[in-house]
Structures are given as structure tokens and as C-alpha cells.
Amino acid sequence: MQATRALVLVSSDCESMERGAQLVYERLQQEIRAAGLQDEVVVSLLGDVGRHDALPMVIVYPEAVIYGPVRPDDVPFLVEEHLLKGRIAAGLQASTRELSGRIAWLSARQGTLPAERRIVLERAGLIDPEDIEDYILHDGYEALGKALTTMTPAQVIDEISRSGLRGRGGAGFPTGTKWRFVASAKGNHKYVICNADESEPGTFKDRLVLEGDPHSIVEAMAIAGYAVGANEGYVYVRGEYGLALERLSRAIDQARQMGFLGRGIFGSDFDFDIHIHVGAGAYICGEETALIESIEGKRGEPRSRPPYPTTHGLWGKPTLVNNVETLANVPPIIRNGAAWYRQFGTKSSPGTKVYTILGAVNVTGLIEVPMGITLREVIAIYGKGMRNGAAFKLAQTGGSSGSIIPASLQDTPMDFDSYARAGVSLGSGALLICDEDTCVVDLAKVLLNFFRVESCGKCTPCRIGTQRAHQILSTVAEGTAEMDDLKHLLALADGMADYSNCGLGQTAAVPIRDIMKHFRAEVEAHISLRLCPTGVCPMSGRQVMAA
Amino acid sequence: MSSTARLDEKVYTAVQQAIQRHGREREGLIPILSEVNRALGYLSPEALSEISRQMRVPKSQVFSVASFYRMLSTKPRGRHVIQFCESAPCHVVGGREVWQALQDELGLQSGETSADGRWTLVTTSCLGVCAVGPVVIVDNDIYGNVNRAQLPQILARYE
Incomplete structure (x- = not known):
């Protein structure tokens, strides 16, 4: 590596690329050449930088100033101010509100995400992934x-x-x-x-x-x-x-x-x-x-x-x-x-886990934290609280291997064994945070639709079970189901869990069992009262009472 | 030359090139199908027959593989394919409303192609860009944080 005066890094994760990072990168190269600085300044792409609030970001070393979101048209000004005149390009800096005035990327990571410990992602966002x-x-x-x-x-x-x-x-x-x-x-x-x-x-x-x-x-x-x-x-x-x-x-x-x-x-x-x-x-x-x-x-x-x-x-x-x-x-x-x-995480689940935080929180994105952190901490620290101050209702932990975590389990340490003891699963690391505007019937319907579409069709319990379960949930959402349908639904769940050939069919039962275990009253309201307590389900098939 | 002869030539060339790149071993079947699908827009019966003939894999097996994977299509598609993510993370942040608006805007339901051949609308499972849901993908362009008001602008970019 040759000695250089400055290093200019452009965030180039998928989200940044989608927002024009490639154009910013190309424009930087042009402008730096035009200013005759190509021998002194290196421009490089880097991966996910650990914050997602101002993409695409441009980070200039050695000062470690973070700019963002940067548009291609901002580049001439940035090059002239920072690289030629040696001062911060006013107005282009990414928000520094969490950084208490310090603007090094390290503090960007540590300041915004206090307990993060990066092992899996130790270099992501720090190095040029193409070099x-x-x-x-x-x-x-x-x-x-x-x-x-x-x-x-x-x-x-x-x-x-x-x-x-x-x-x-x-x-x-x-x-x-x-x-x-x-x-x-x-x-x-x-x-x-x-x-x-x-x-x-x-x-x-x-x-x-x-x-x-x-x-x-x-x-x-x-x-x-x-x-x-x-x-x-x-x-x-x-x-x-x-x-x-x-x-x-x-x-x-x-x-x-x-x-x-x-x-x-x-x-x-x-x-x-x-x-x-x-x-x-x-x-x-x-x-x-x-x-x-x-x-x-x-x-x-x-x-x-x-x-x-x-x-x-x-x-x-x-x-x-x-x-x-x-x-x-x-x-x-x-x-x-x-x-x-082994110094990270818990005794039976050492190390870290990478999570994607999504849904009704103020900040969504990706974190890597030691095993054993709780959902309450994840929402408060990394999600910066529930969006609009809403109440936390449940978290869905992603796809076939996950489950629905009710608010009552938000203080359970997130590691393989503690979750298994509580009868839930960490899944693949997705944390879909839902507030009280989320209807559990609607959520289960969407999850079963996923399994129904993605079932490979090889074995009968999964191929037909996921279709039939989705149908029943749809009738619940339309307000046309009867109480006996819930019995059928649970029987289907048992059939899929016990007789499917692989994990997909076996865990298609999980959302059904989870909502019946933790939110039974809400599900039954769709049938006995013909109403969706959150107002999400269409209830289009319900019979209007005669006046 | 009739138009069918020209079509056959196009199919033949696409298959030939894909097989040259990936080989005649069974391992190459999915990469070959993907490449021919990209070159021709979909996997026509002629293309599947030609792949079967050249690779010495029964037609039934070629078709069974081609019809299994979501990114392969055995039906003609519109000039632009719109994929809408219907998984839970997009659904709970407003995906439901955007999906309804998208269907209304295009006058199409999932799996349909418009009469003028401009659009094909499909739903898809999670595409891994959930931090910016709801997500709409047109051809290879990803649009995140989509709301119903943005749809006309997005669609107007495509001929």
C-alpha cells in the first residue's frame, strides 16, 4: 500500500448502492483526478458501515469525518472543501446527534450501538471488500x-x-x-x-x-x-x-x-x-x-x-x-x-449473534451483539424504542426456524438454551418487532401464505396442510369461521409438525400454535364477536346484524 | 426465411452458448436454464426441448426443474417484471396497502401479464432488503420504503 494523504471510503452495501453509491464513487474519482489529487488520495468502496440513517455515506480519513447522505452533485463541493481546502464540507455531514460531537467512525459504531461486539462483521464496513x-x-x-x-x-x-x-x-x-x-x-x-x-x-x-x-x-x-x-x-x-x-x-x-x-x-x-x-x-x-x-x-x-x-x-x-x-x-x-x-455470550451459547431489527421500532438495521442479550434491550438500545411510543406486542423471529415471542418473554436471555426452555426459537436472527396495531391472525395468515408458496410439494402433510391452514386463517380474517375451525387448525398443526419430511412443514405449525397459546382471546374474538380487535382484518364476510 | 426459423435460431444460439459455458454434466442444468431464461426472457417449449436434446436429460426432468424455481419462467413474460415482496416484514410496515394500490394501478393480479406486453406482476417471498420495506423490484431495480403515492412515478420510468 502506498503512503497517501487521505483515504476516502464510500459505503457500498446493497442499500447504499440502491441510493446511488456507485455514482458517488465514480464522481469522486473524476473530481479527485480533476483536482490533480489522484496520487495523494485513495478512494475505495466499503461494505456495511453499521449505521443506516444517512446512506450512501462517505468517510474521509485521517480526520474520520462522516458525510451522508451524499449525492453525486455534492461531490465537487466535498472534494474542494475537504480535500483541497482542508476543512469540513459544511452541511454534508451525517447527523452527529448520537456522537456527542465526536465524529470518528469508531465512535459512530460504538456511540450508536453501545454493547455491540463485532466478530462476524469485524471487518465489514472497515475494509474494501474487493481488495x-x-x-x-x-x-x-x-x-x-x-x-x-x-x-x-x-x-x-x-x-x-x-x-x-x-x-x-x-x-x-x-x-x-x-x-x-x-x-x-x-x-x-x-x-x-x-x-x-x-x-x-x-x-x-x-x-x-x-x-x-x-x-x-x-x-x-x-x-x-x-x-x-x-x-x-x-x-x-x-x-x-x-x-x-x-x-x-x-x-x-x-x-x-x-x-x-x-x-x-x-x-x-x-x-x-x-x-x-x-x-x-x-x-x-x-x-x-x-x-x-x-x-x-x-x-x-x-x-x-x-x-x-x-x-x-x-x-x-x-x-x-x-x-x-x-x-x-x-x-x-x-x-x-x-x-x-468463550468470553463473549453465555456458557452454553458462546460468541455473538447477528440480528436484523425490523418493524415498529425507530431504527431498523443490523447489529451484532453477544448471545444472551434480551429483547427489551434490543428494542430500547438498538431499535431506539418503539415507533411513535407504541406498546410492544410481539416479535417474530423469522421464517421457518423462528417463532412468535410475546411481550411476556422480552426479558428472557436470547441464547439457544434459554429460548428453548421458554418454548420459543431464535430462528435465523430476524427480529420483526410488532406493536399493538398488528393482528395476530393477519400475521399468521401471512406466515402460512409464505409456507404454502414455498412448500416444495414433495410430502403431503406440508403440501396440503399449509394450503388448508392458510384457508382456515383466511376465513377467520374474513369473519366467517366457526369455533370448530380452530380445532381443525390445531389438528392440522399437529399433523404438519409430526409427519412432514423436513423442517419447513414441521415448523409451519409454529405460528398457529404460538398465536393459539399466547393470543387465544384475540383469535377467538374474530369468531365469537365477528370483529378484529386491531381493525386490521377485512372481516368482509361477516353478517351485518339486522337493525 | 419464415419467422419460426429465425426464432429457432435464436433459441439454438442461446442454448448453445449456455451449454458451452456450463458443460453437459447434470450439475450444469440449473445454471444453463437460468442463462437461457435471461437470454430469451422465458423458457419456451423449444428451448426446453433443445436443452433436453443437447444435455441428454429427459424432457420431463428438464421441465420439472424449470417449473420448480421461482426465477425461471415457463410462460412468456412482459417487457418488465414487477416483483412485490409479500413476506411478513414488508407486510406489517404497509406492504398490504401498497400491494392493493399496485394491483389497481396496473389492473393486474399476481401472475398476470398486461395485454400490451408491458408488465408482468408477480409476488415473491422475502428478498433480503427488509430494512427498507415495503419493497418493489422492477426488473433489476430495487425500490425501498415504497408508498402508494410513489407508484405512478416508479412505473413511468419503464417503457
């Missing part, structure tokens, strides 16, 4: 080097086991145990798959890892390959994630050029390479056996299990499937050790 050298400068590929030159595969697995890392895709299975299953499976051809088919409603954490720090996934997959004895990896990227795909492809090419992928990595006898498979739009492909079918060029229908992919996966070979967020935890654990990792 491998920037990654290497920030400890990149150090963990891979350490694993290959100083550790045996068994030691790598031990370290991951001792760290207590658990799968972040939703199920929370111990990662080290899964690695050990694959390592000890018979066969000399094994695969590592990174599940980047993120499609749980409300979840976009994996997208931001891939957009902001794609090399961390390349590095983690190589470490996983070394540990389990695989020489080939696949990343299954969701078809809709164009920017993530572009950045990941570039990262893989760069890693090959630099020798972090390919033959004899770090002078060892370990070979590893990564292929990308782009999805074509199917939620079910996030289920690991459906994902494997899809890579093989088939319909994404889940297989019957056992046998599990750890012994019979891709093309029948032992296969390790890990979620993006899970893998992103691997390099920091190898670099810093299991004991370091």
Missing part, C-alpha cells in the same frame, strides 16, 4: 496460515469444539461435532458447502457478510476443508444476491491468484478450491439436503434422513454444510483461540 490486500492487512488469511502450518486437522476441530460455536442457520447444532462427523466419515472424497441461500423472511445478515467481507468465507471454508479432509467446496448463493455473488466471485479469483486456494496452500500438501452455485429462487433450498439436490441439478426437494449429509451428502459423499455466519466465526476462533471466544 484482498486490504483483507490481509487486517489479519486476513492469518488463521488459515496458522491452521495449515501449526495445527493438525484434529487440533483444528478440537479448537472449534472447545469454542462452543453452534450453527447460526437456526438449529444451533454444535459446529465442532458436525465437523468431527464429516472428518470421521469413510471415503476419501469429501465436500464443504457454505449455505448462502439466505431466504428466511427478514434476514439479510449473510448478504452483508458476503458483500462486506467475502474473503472471510473463503478463508473459513479452506480451514473447514483442511479440518474435515475435503479438497473441494461449494458456495450456494441465493440467485437474488447479485452484489454478494459478484464480490464473492472476485474474492475467490483473488485468493487463487495469491495461492490461498489451489494446490499446496501455504507450502503444505493441502489442496482446496471453491465453486459457486447460484440458486434460481426457492426458499426450500436453504434446507441442506434440498440445497445438495439443487447443486446436483435437480428440483430442490429435501431428501429423507438419515442418512445425513455428514456421511451421504453431495453426490453421496460425506459433506459438511455450514451457514455463512457460522463460517465467519471460524477464522477469529482459530486466530485468537477458543478461550478468547
